[in-house]
Amino acid sequence: xxxxxxxxxxxxxxxxxxxxxxxxxxxxxxxxxxxxxxxxxxxxxxxxxxxxxxxxxxxxxxxxxxxxxxxxxxxxxxxxxxxxxxxxxxxxxxxxxxxxxxxxxxxxxxxxxxxxxxxxxxxxxxxxxxxxxxxxxxxxxxxxxxxxxxxxxxxxxxxxxxxxxxxxxxxxxxxxxxxxxxxxxxxxxxxxxxxxxxxxxxxxxxxxxxxxxxxxxxxxxxxxxxxxxxxxxxxxxxxxxxxxxxxxxxxxxxxxxxxxxxxxxxxxxxxxxxxxxxxxxxxxxxxxxxxxxxxxxxxxxxxxxxxxxxxxxxxxxxxxxxxxxxxxxxxxxxxxxxxxxxxxxxxxxxxxxxxxxxxxxxxxxxxxxxxxxxxxxxxxxxxxxxxxxxxxxxxxxxxxxxxxxxxxxxxxxxxxxxxxxxxxxxxxxx
Amino acid sequence: xxxxxxxxxxxxxxxxxxxxxxxxxxxxxxxxxxxxxxxxxxxxxxxxxxxxxxxxxxxxxxxxxxxxxxxxxxxxxxxxxxxxxxxxxxxxxxxxxxxxxxxxxxxxxxxxxxxxxxxxxxxxxxxxxxxxxxxxxxxxxxxxxxxxxxxxxxxxxxxxxxxxxxxxxxxxxxxxxxxxxxxxxxxxxxxxxxxxxxxxxxxxxxxxxxxxxxxxxxxxxxxxxxxxxxxxxxxxxxxxxxxxxxxxxxxxxxxxxxxxxxxxxxxxxxxxxxxxxxxxxxxxxxxxxxxxxxxxxxxxxxxxxxxxxxx
Numbered sequence: 077x078x079x080x081x082x083x084x085x086x087x088x089x090x091x092x093x094x095x096x097x098x099x100x101x102x103x104x105x106x107x108x109x110x111x112x113x114x115x116x117x118x119x120x121x122x123x124x125x126x127x128x129x130x131x132x133x134x135x136x137x138x139x140x141x142x143x144x145x146x147x148x149x150x151x152x153x154x155x156x157x158x159x160x161x162x163x164x165x166x167x168x169x170x171x172x173x174x175x176x177x178x179x180x181x182x183x184x185x186x187x188x189x190x191x192x193x194x195x196x197x198x199x200x201x202x203x204x205x206x207x208x209x210x211x212x213x214x215x216x217x218x219x220x221x222x223x224x225x226x227x228x229x230x231x232x233x234x235x236x237x238x239x240x241x242x243x244x245x246x247x248x249x250x251x252x253x254x255x256x257x258x259x260x261x262x263x264x265x266x267x268x269x270x271x272x273x274x275x276x277x278x279x280x281x282x283x284x285x286x287x288x289x290x291x292x293x294x295x296x297x298x299x300x301x302x303x304x305x306x307x308x309x310x311x312x313x314x315x316x317x318x319x320x321x322x323x324x325x326x327x328x329x330x331x332x333x334x335x336x337x338x339x340x341x342x343x344x345x346x347x348x349x350x351x352x353x354x355x356x357x358x359x360x361x362x363x364x365x366x367x368x369x370x371x372x373x374x375x376x377x378x379x380x381x382x383x384x385x386x387x388x389x390x391x392x393x394x395x396x397x398x399x400x401x402x403x404x405x406x407x408x409x410x411x412x413x414x415x416x417x418x419x420x421x422x423x424x425x426x427x428x429x430x431x432x433x434x435x436x437x438x439x440x441x442x443x444x445x446x447x448x449x450x451x452x453x454x455x456x457x458x459x460x461x462x463x464x465x466x467x468x469x470x471x472x473x474x475x476x477x478x479x480x481x482x483x484x485x486x487x488x489x490x491x492x493x494x495x496x497x498x499x500x501x502x503x504x505x506x
Numbered sequence: 507x508x509x510x511x512x513x514x515x516x517x518x519x520x521x522x523x524x525x526x527x528x529x530x531x532x533x534x535x536x537x538x539x540x541x542x543x544x545x546x547x548x549x550x551x552x553x554x555x556x557x558x559x560x561x562x563x564x565x566x567x568x569x570x571x572x573x574x575x576x577x578x579x580x581x582x583x584x585x586x587x588x589x590x591x592x593x594x595x596x597x598x599x600x601x602x603x604x605x606x607x608x609x610x611x612x613x614x615x616x617x618x619x620x621x622x623x624x625x626x627x628x629x630x631x632x633x634x635x636x637x638x639x640x641x642x643x644x645x646x647x648x649x650x651x652x653x654x655x656x657x658x659x660x661x662x663x664x665x666x667x668x669x670x671x672x673x674x675x676x677x678x679x680x681x682x683x684x685x686x687x688x689x690x691x692x693x694x695x696x697x698x699x700x701x702x703x704x705x706x707x708x709x710x711x712x713x714x715x716x717x718x719x720x721x722x723x724x725x726x727x728x729x730x731x732x733x734x735x736x737x738x739x740x741x742x743x744x745x746x747x748x749x750x751x752x753x754x755x756x757x758x759x760x761x762x763x764x765x766x767x768x769x770x771x772x773x774x775x776x777x778x779x780x781x782x783x784x785x786x787x788x789x790x791x792x793x794x795x796x797x798x799x800x801x802x803x804x805x806x807x808x809x810x811x812x813x814x815x816x817x
Binding site for chain 1: 618
């Protein structure tokens with residue numbers, strides 16, 4: 077059996093409280109052991125040695141908010157290209173969203189995604205299922221059969237169940253299967269046709285505003301529902317200061333509600349839209365410095381526990397239209413880790429690198445009950461090697477993703493995954 | 507004309523006061539042409555201008571068309587109903603096709619904010635913004651400031667009230683930029699739903715009580731009020747609007763005797779403005795239309811002359 081030794085790296089494994097230099101042994105696709113003894117190494121012939129000196133060695137990173145676009149939108153992305161992008165970004169597991177064509181709202185689509193992933197994905201793919209049929213927000217999708225088929229969570233991402241009564245029943249029903257409901261928080265009446273944050277810049281540019289209130293209202297609703305049903309709700313891609321405040325207050329009371337943020341919401345403000353570049357258009361929209369400060373504070377004090385990309389590929393021609401007509405979303409898998417390290421660890425020092433790793437490993441694994449995110453012996457040998465000080469320039473032409481819709485082209489960042497190992501095999505190396 | 511180097515006119519926001527003045531001065535010269543017996547000059551002879559109107563408009567399109575004729579340009583009109591945009595062609599592709607036909611100037615009216623800039627970034631032709639969503643309508647602001655300057659002799663130091671549906675108005679935004687750059691004081695007036703306080707961050711004053719400012723303003727610029735479906739949650743009825751914000755005879759009587767009354771048209775008689783007031787001596791609404799022609803001649807002349815080969 078082939079054994080791999082990752083030697084002399086700075087091991088960060090929050091699930092086991094490890095944060096020191098040592099060796100990690102992988103064997104048969106599993107973690108064999110983590111060793112801190114400076115043993116004299118007599119390497120047998122079948123031992124592959126990876127020198128990780130100066131690098132962080134951590135459990136493979138997990139992104140719980142990714143659009144792989146398959147089935148049905150393979151011009152934007154496929155399971156093959158999307159998972160290559162994930163690997164290049166340091167991710168060994170992705171949780172994919174159900175707003176495909178057709179939507180993941182029944183067991184057969186779940187099964188087809190899992191089959192396709194088994195053949196073509198280079199990282200683990202965990203599908204989610206829709207809360208409602210065809211993501212239309214009107215009646216429950218067959219949650220029980222999708223659970224049997226292997227979904228790891230429920231979400232109508234891209235859409236938001238507006239009917240509070242239906243959302244309540246969805247939570248009650250999901251509880252029977254231990255499934256977390258993840259919500260894209262958007263009140264349709266308040267948001268209307270909004271395409272950017274409602275504020276000074278939407279006023280100057282004459283673009284329809286998407287007010288923070290449109291998100292906060294639904295976060296508040298979710299806090300009340302999670303409390304009533306005693307069932308977890310995860311609020312996706314939070315963008316507004318008020319959402320953090322509501323989440324903080326609810327969590328303090330023990331309500332099972334959690335939140336995630338995406339890098340663009342702490343890297344950019346609504347002012348970036350002044351040139352009408354559609355690569356700055358996403359949902360929810362870029363907001364203000366005040367919101368950025370609140371999101372970062374939420375990460376620092378533990379209110380926000382999950383970091384994710386909301387990787388949303390679109391074809392160039394789809395984005396190259398009038399601003400209000402362009403689809404929402406940007407690709408993120410290949411810039412996400414660097415942006416988060418750069419902003420949260422290097423620039424604002426909001427959290428330690430160890431906490432950042434925890435937010436990409438133990439936290440998402442624990443939220444969704446995934447047997448990933450740990451270097452415990454016997455765990456799947458998913459490992460990411462990170463150079464937290466690597467300085468590099470984003471070049472969208474180098475992306476593994478099929479799409480190039482990023483606002484970060486040309487950005488100079490610090491921190492990068494240099495090797496991604498999935499079940500013992502290196503699937504990407506810088 | 508040394509102050510003008512742009513091939514496009516996309517908005518007022520990016521212009522300097524000097525550039526605005528350059529256009530207004532050129533417009534003054536072109537206005538004289540309109541008073542002659544032969545109203546045509548050869549400045550744009552051999553140039554092709556496309557009036558590309560993806561949103562309906564009669565007066566702005568006609569004004570640009572006449573302006574182009576008077577400069578001896580060849581003019582083609584394309585409207586949303588005849589254009590292939592309705593067949594699913596993108597704005598970029600339609601525009602590229604126009605360029606392939608060697609259009610020198612494209613005048614664009616479009617319902618999306620940023621549409622003119624979108625074209626300007628992709629085409630070598632001069633792009634003139636004839637209104638993009640709620641963003642800008644630069645030639646309207648230029649003809650408004652031209653009219654004020656013509657009647658008052660200056661812009662700096664004047665107090666201008668813009669009254670009506672500011673939130674959805676590109677005319678208001680372009681006027682705010684132009685008036686502030688030229689040194690005027692601007693007060694926005696209207697219902698709190700249509701004139702949110704956030705506009706104060708642009709450097710203007712906001713009030714929801716028209717009667718407080720009437721005696722102090724030198725110019726009132728009234729915007730057309732519509733009450734179609736989209737506006738029903740912004741104010742309850744046209745009648746209530748008129749009672750709160752309409753320029754009635756009583757209110758007009760409290761204006762300074764030499765105050766100018768302006769309106770970009772088309773006017774709703776009896777709604778935002780009393781019918782008799784619209785026709786009164788202080789109303790310069792038709793002067794605005796006449797000046798619009800001169801201003802658009804100036805804009806076409808300057809932008810066409812500033813095409814890459816000449817800069």
